[in-house]
Amino acid sequence: LCQTKEQRILDFVLKNAVRGDPQSVIDNIDKYCSQREWSMNVGNEKGIILDNVVKESNPSTILELGTYCGYSAVRICRLLKPGVRFFTVEFNPAYAAVAKQIIEFAGLIDKVQVLEGSTGDIIPQLKKKYEVDTLDFVFVDHWKDKYKPDTQLLEKCNLLRKGSVVLADNVIVPGAPDFLEYVRNCGKYDCTNFPSFLEYMDEKDALEKAVFRG
Numbered sequence: 001l002c003q004t005k006e007q008r009i010l011d012f013v014l015k016n017a018v019r020g021d022p023q024s025v026i027d028n029i030d031k032y033c034s035q036r037e038w039s040m041n042v043g044n045e046k047g048i049i050l051d052n053v054v055k056e057s058n059p060s061t062i063l064e065l066g067t068y069c070g071y072s073a074v075r076i077c078r079l080l081k082p083g084v085r086f087f088t089v090e091f092n093p094a095y096a097a098v099a100k101q102i103i104e105f106a107g108l109i110d111k112v113q114v115l116e117g118s119t120g121d122i123i124p125q126l127k128k129k130y131e132v133d134t135l136d137f138v139f140v141d142h143w144k145d146k147y148k149p150d151t152q153l154l155e156k157c158n159l160l161r162k163g164s165v166v167l168a169d170n171v172i173v174p175g176a177p178d179f180l181e182y183v184r185n186c187g188k189y190d191c192t193n194f195p196s197f198l199e200y201m202d203e204k205d206a207l208e209k210a211v212f213r214g
């Protein structure tokens with residue numbers, strides 16, 4: 001019955017993880033995707049770097065671009081204090097449906113709003129429709145050619161403040177060269193590169209942290 005890889009991942013989590021235990025959800029997605037079918041979750045090596053950047057930022061309002069199956073949403077929200085707000089944008093309805101179930105199973109759905117649609121439409125709605133003032137933390141993990149335009153859109157919509165952290169996945173593989181060039185040279189960000197590895201593979205990848213200067 002599980003026709004898509006994403007449904008098979010969900011099924012494996014529902015069968016093998018512990019309801020209400022985010023770490024077991026993360027561990028089981030990693031187990032399935034390293035042993036059975038590769039998939040584009042940020043994974044555990046880059047995930048540990050993500051954990052550390054989230055912990056040091058201690059954010060209250062977080063935006064994620066690219067939910068996929070909800071792995072990084074669970075990974076980030078398991079570290080957050082009660083009362084924080086996490087918005088995650090997913091264009092693909094099938095991915096969004098799986099992600100909602102995985103986030104729910106992890107017991108984190110109260111913190112998370114899965115917004116279905118395109119980032120270009122949703123980002124301009126965050127202030128008025130979703131009552132966001134500014135974003136403390138943005139995890140960028142969607143289509144790689146959207147990283148730069150969507151970062152510029154966040155600026156244009158006044159969603160970034162001094163110290164807002166923009167953390168981008170895959171800046172080596174598949175790569176986001178125009179985004180890297182922009183954040184490193186436009187003068188508005190303090191950038192740090194975190195070398196790591198592509199999820200479930202031995203290939204080199206990296207995260208880029210860009211802190212908005214305000």
Ligand SMILES: Cn1cnc(CNC(=O)c2cc(-c3ccc(F)cc3)cc(O)c2O)c1
Nearest residue numbers: 040041042066141142143144169170173174
């Ligand atoms: C269809 N789609 C919906 N959302 C997205 C955005 N994500 C990616 O494209 C993405 C791709 C890869 C990747 C793919 C093939 C390969 F050979 C090496 C790396 C890894 C990631 O971590 C990603 O986030 C794509």
Ligand SMILES: [Mg+2]
Nearest residue numbers: 042141169170
């Ligand atoms: Mg990624």
